[in-house]
């Protein structure tokens with residue numbers, strides 16, 4: 001019986017790797033392959049139907065060695081669950097640019113992920129062998145032994161006035177504490193590999209000198225004490241009523257302590273405090289929030305492309321831009337970036353992005 005199971009597993013693994021090979025081949029030949037090509041679609045439907053997802057607690061591929069990228073979907077809504085093209089583009093670009101990193105899209109609600117629609121966008125990101133979509137089965141158990149254990153047990157998170165945002169704020173530190181790696185908001189495009197950056201960083205946001213938590217890297221707690229400082233401060237200062245309390249305010253406040261000053265100019269000049277790196281806005285947020293519309297307006301295309309020229313990620317501020325209707329035929333900077341950094345999502349046959 002065991003032998004039989006082992007044999008089936010090997011056959012399954014072999015056929016899976018064969019399929020991966022086919023994908024890789026196809027995309028090496030022509031990275032702009034479209035998803036309405038019949039032969040291609042039939043290959044995909046074999047491997048992804050029916051869709052089942054693992055929990056991060058039991059999944060075979062685990063985040064390791066800090067070579068991880070994490071995205072989080074913390075919405076607790078189980079109807080019409082569709083991965084948006086722009087979210088899928090965020091995931092694809094991170095996976096494409098960092099082929100030797102594992103990219104995880106983590107759902108905080110099992111039911112939500114189980115209700116996800118099998119769209120071409122979902123299929124497209126699942127063709128990347130380094131993309132893993134998991135849910136967290138039991139957040140109480142998942143946080144045992146972390147600085148979040150008592151906090152989660154206390155129910156403070158569930159009772160927050162902004163449960164979606166605050167769950168995301170908390171989970172990104174839980175994941176970094178346990179596994180280390182880079183956390184990315186789902187409204188980013190990754191342009192350059194993370195290999196070349198030193199671990200333990202956050203980026204400033206131009207204009208208000210806050211350190212944002214939309215793009216940040218931390219080593220796991222067994223390698224560095226830094227992530228524990230952030231986690232403990234989050235738990236101690238948690239306020240379920242204030243939307244931004246556990247985000248930029250938290251990161252900025254911990255960095256001020258690490259640098260021994262609240263003076264932004266001094267922090268900028270130091271660049272690094274106690275092993276934590278304060279990166280300039282151009283690295284992660286080359287277009288500040290106030291200019292978010294420029295990313296989606298073709299009149300600013302050249303100007304924006306110049307500004308993002310050396311950035312590792314481009315944050316596109318979904319809060320402000322989600323209502324902007326964008327055609328794939330558009331010539332805005334966002335579409336130019338999507339063509340380059342999420343070609344498989346760009347090739348999905350839809351009018352709007």
Ligand SMILES: *[C@@H]1O[C@H](CO)[C@@H](O)[C@H](O)[C@H]1NC(C)=O
Nearest residue numbers: 028029030031032033034347
């Ligand atoms: C890839 O395919 C597209 C459309 O089918 C074509 O326009 C393009 O020239 C091809 N590129 C390469 C490198 O073959």
Ligand SMILES: *[C@@H]1O[C@H](CO)[C@@H](O)[C@H](O)[C@H]1NC(C)=O
Nearest residue numbers: 026030033036037038039040
């Ligand atoms: C699908 O792609 C294959 C190989 O790239 C090609 O030979 C075939 O003509 C394409 N089919 C359609 C319907 O475009």
Ligand SMILES: *[C@@H]1O[C@H](CO)[C@@H](O)[C@H](O)[C@H]1NC(C)=O
Nearest residue numbers: 076077108109139158163167
């Ligand atoms: C999601 O919502 C359901 C129903 O409102 C609630 O019982 C559950 O605790 C929520 N889960 C999370 C993780 O917030």
Ligand SMILES: *[C@@H]1O[C@H](CO)[C@@H](O)[C@H](O)[C@H]1NC(C)=O
Nearest residue numbers: 261262263264265266267269
């Ligand atoms: C911050 O530090 C800079 C450089 O040391 C100094 O010139 C400036 O006056 C300080 N600003 C405040 C508000 O203290």
Ligand SMILES: *[C@@H]1O[C@H](CO)[C@@H](O)[C@H](O)[C@H]1NC(C)=O
Nearest residue numbers: 293294296297298299300324
């Ligand atoms: C794009 O920007 C130009 C110049 O500021 C402006 O006139 C135009 O209305 C903008 N277009 C859209 C769709 O917002």
